[in-house]
Amino acid sequence: MLKRIDSRRDLAGSDDSDVVTCEAVPAPLGKSLKLEGLKRSFGQRKVLDGLSLDVPAGQFVAIVGRSGVGKSTLMRLIVGLDQPEEGRVVIDGEPVKGLQQSVRLLFQDARLLPWHSVLSNVGIARTPGWRDAALEALRDVGLADRLNDWPAVLSGGQRQRVALARVLVGRPSVLLLDEPFGALDAMTRVDMHGLLERLWLQRKFTTLLITHDVAEAVALADRVIVIKDGRLTFDVDVTAERPRHRADPHLAALQARILAEV
Amino acid sequence: MSRISHGDSIVDRLTPWLLPVSVLVLWEICTRAGLIEQRVLPAPSQVAVAFWENAKNGTLAHHVLVSFKRAIAGLAVGGSLGFILGVLNGVSRPAEKLLDSGLQMLRNVPHLAIIPMVILWFGIDETAKIFLVAVGTMFPIYLNTFHGIRTVDRGLIEMARVNGLGPFAIFWRVVLPGAMPSVLVGLRYALGIMWLTLIVAETISASSGIGYMTMNAREFLQTDVVVLGILVYALLGKAADFATKLIEHRVLAWHPAYHGSGAVTA
Numbered sequence: 073m074l075k076r077i078d079s080r081r082d083l084a085g086s087d088d089s090d091v092v093t094c095e096a097v098p099a100p101l102g103k104s105l106k107l108e109g110l111k112r113s114f115g116q117r118k119v120l121d122g123l124s125l126d127v128p129a130g131q132f133v134a135i136v137g138r139s140g141v142g143k144s145t146l147m148r149l150i151v152g153l154d155q156p157e158e159g160r161v162v163i164d165g166e167p168v169k170g171l172q173q174s175v176r177l178l179f180q181d182a183r184l185l186p187w188h189s190v191l192s193n194v195g196i197a198r199t200p201g202w203r204d205a206a207l208e209a210l211r212d213v214g215l216a217d218r219l220n221d222w223p224a225v226l227s228g229g230q231r232q233r234v235a236l237a238r239v240l241v242g243r244p245s246v247l248l249l250d251e252p253f254g255a256l257d258a259m260t261r262v263d264m265h266g267l268l269e270r271l272w273l274q275r276k277f278t279t280l281l282i283t284h285d286v287a288e289a290v291a292l293a294d295r296v297i298v299i300k301d302g303r304l305t306f307d308v309d310v311t312a313e314r315p316r317h318r319a320d321p322h323l324a325a326l327q328a329r330i331l332a333e334v
Numbered sequence: 335m336s337r338i339s340h341g342d343s344i345v346d347r348l349t350p351w352l353l354p355v356s357v358l359v360l361w362e363i364c365t366r367a368g369l370i371e372q373r374v375l376p377a378p379s380q381v382a383v384a385f386w387e388n389a390k391n392g393t394l395a396h397h398v399l400v401s402f403k404r405a406i407a408g409l410a411v412g413g414s415l416g417f418i419l420g421v422l423n424g425v426s427r428p429a430e431k432l433l434d435s436g437l438q439m440l441r442n443v444p445h446l447a448i449i450p451m452v453i454l455w456f457g458i459d460e461t462a463k464i465f466l467v468a469v470g471t472m473f474p475i476y477l478n479t480f481h482g483i484r485t486v487d488r489g490l491i492e493m494a495r496v497n498g499l500g501p502f503a504i505f506w507r508v509v510l511p512g513a514m515p516s517v518l519v520g521l522r523y524a525l526g527i528m529w530l531t532l533i534v535a536e537t538i539s540a541s542s543g544i545g546y547m548t549m550n551a552r553e554f555l556q557t558d559v560v561v562l563g564i565l566v567y568a569l570l571g572k573a574a575d576f577a578t579k580l581i582e583h584r585v586l587a588w589h590p591a592y593h594g595s596g597a598v599t600a
Contacts, residue, residue: 101357151496173498187511187588196507221523224590242497 085299100276102130103174103245105150109159111149111302112145114133119145122159130279132277135291138330139148143282147248150280152179165247176244180251182231184223184238191219202241209237213267229260232268240271247272249281253288265292269329284329290323291316298333306333336558342517348426352557381565386556393547400565401536401543405528405570408467408503416472420447420479424513425505430480445469445533463532468591471524478520482513515589518582525574529567543572 088324105127112120128134138215148154150161152239160167163174173221184193194209195202210216213233223231232252238319239247249268269292272279283289290310298306308330311324358378363372365377372380419437423430436543445466456462486509494504536545548563586592 119455153492153496170500171495177496178491180494181489183487183489185508185511187488187514188507196494222588223586310386 101243102276102278103164104129105278105280106115106162106248107146107150107159107161110146110149110156110161110294111158112142112149112154112156118302120149120156123299123303124159125297125304126268127278127280129278131251132272132279132281132292132294132301134203134281134283134293134296135299136286136289136330138284138334139284141299142302143284143299144250146179147250147280147282148185150246150248151175151239153177162216172246173242174245176239176242177250178232178235178239178247178252180254182223182228182235182305184231184234186223188217188223190218190221190223190234193223193234194241196238197242199241204320206237207242210234210272212240213237227260229264231258232264235273236267244277247277251282251284255286268292273314286327286334287318289330291318296326296330298330301334306330335543338342370387373555373557376514376561379560384556384562385565388559388562394562397542397544397547398570401532401545402570404463404497404543405534407460408464408532409462409471409524410472410529411519413470413475415468415479416520416524416532417479419472420476421444421483421510423547424480424483424581425509428527437473441477445551446532449535449538453539458541463535463537463543467528467531470518470527474523474527475517475520478516478523479513482520483509485516486512488493514585518578518585521581522575522578526571533567 099312105125107123107125107184109119110120110123114295121147123142125133129264130203135146147152150172152168152175155169162168163172184190185196188196191203191206191210197207199205207216207219215230215233217238218226218230218234225235226234232255236252253264256264265288281289281293286296290312293310295307295309297308299306300306308326310326312320318321361370361375362378365372365375365380378386385394408463419433423431423434423437430458448469452462452465455464491504491510494508499507531547532543536543537549540549544563544566548560551557551559551563583592
């Protein structure tokens with residue numbers, strides 16, 4: 073239907089064997105993600121009506137749409153919390169079913185366990201060597217000094233950063249972000265954008281970001297898609313160089329185009 | 335500055351004692367002046383003497399120890415049964431379907447009403463009293479454990495699943511800690527019922543324990559010993575409440591209502 077190929081992205085990340093990485097730079101984590109005709113309805117209401125999407129490994133896709141168009145349902149299907157009635161999710165060429173360890177989801181609320189310290193929350197999966205991994209992830213999000221605090225004493229932005237660190241420990245190939253910055257104030261949100269972009273550039277996990285904020289979408293993503301009536305109705309590549317400037321007139325024009333489609 | 339704050343803290347510490355001490359003094363004066371008959375209410379000094387005598391010859395310690403053992407044994411049996419049933423029904427819908435309505439029926443029987451049956455079943459030995467305490471303490475812990483488990487935030491469970499935790503890990507790290515505040519409310523409630531049940535059971539059928547001590551004293555019109563028994567019950571109740579508060583501070587250290595500094599030491 074609306075298939076696009078970004079040639080730059082294909083050169084950069086899809087074929088791991090050709091990519092030469094030096095010791096200091098972590099290997100790209102991203103895997104390709106393909107959604108084929110996903111259908112899901114709740115009662116009479118068709119939330120997803122045959123949604124298809126092809127995301128090359130390492131791409132950053134922003135999903136824009138009005139409330140209730142099934143963006144969160146889509147995330148739950150990809151991570152395996154819910155099953156589609158029809159269609160399938162294909163990761164790295166393999167159709168998947170059930171909860172996926174290679175996929176991690178960052179919720180809108182941080183969902184930290186209040187009875188565990190920050191460090192313990194980040195290492196919640198308790199994989200071997202979790203302490204070191206959790207500490208490293210906390211350093212990545214700039215909260216290494218808060219490792220012994222209870223979540224209750226953190227600010228909203230700090231909590232979301234802890235949740236981000238928890239997701240990083242899982243070394244996801246596909247990272248799903250369900251409006252993770254929606255509840256934060258404007259200043260904190262800008263900080264979080266910078267943090268997310270830096271982490272993504274380092275690790276190149278395939279990223280799907282749900283957002284209401286079109287400015288956020290064009291500032292961060294390689295590609296912006298619009299979902300309407302359970303289908304993908306608009307798909308555009310954002311080719312501006314990084315780091316991007318919010319005042320860039322090209323981005324502003326793109327933003328207006330996307331808004332017209334939502 | 336420091337002198338002022340020091341003076342403040344002494345006044346602060348003494349204020350709560352002002353009322354009880356004046357009541358004691360007034361009570362002493364009234365009994366000495368003959369306004370209250372000693373048969374009706376002994377003077378505080380007489381109670382103090384009774385305490386001293388009973389403490390010296392070891393009877394008080396003996397009775398307190400016997401009562402304490404019964405209370406703990408009953409709570410251990412009833413509390414763990416209530417907790418296990420609460421967890422079982424909280425986690426499993428089929429178990430809830432099978433057991434909950436039966437438990438609710440039993441719960442609505444006042445447990446003191448079955449004392450005549452209990453005496454028939456177990457006679458007046460230890461089992462009867464432990465059984466009654468167990469029945470009394472089981473239900474508050476059952477109800478609160480069940481409620482606590484059912485009201486654990488679904489979002490946290492979902493988060494745990496997405497992060498790769500298995501059902502066992504989810505139970506230990508998410509469901510049980512989440513239910514803990516409610517379980518401890520149940521425990522505090524159960525402690526009150528524990529002493530109440532024991533008082534009644536010991537006054538009806540016992541040959542030792544504080545309840546027996548006070549009943550025995552009543553036979554001989556030793557009102558000072560009766561008042562002493564009542565005071566001992568009050569102290570034991572207070573001690574139990576203090577113990578739960580300590581447990582709460584430890585187990586619920588993460589809870590915003592319980593921590594001041596916000597730092598985890600462990």
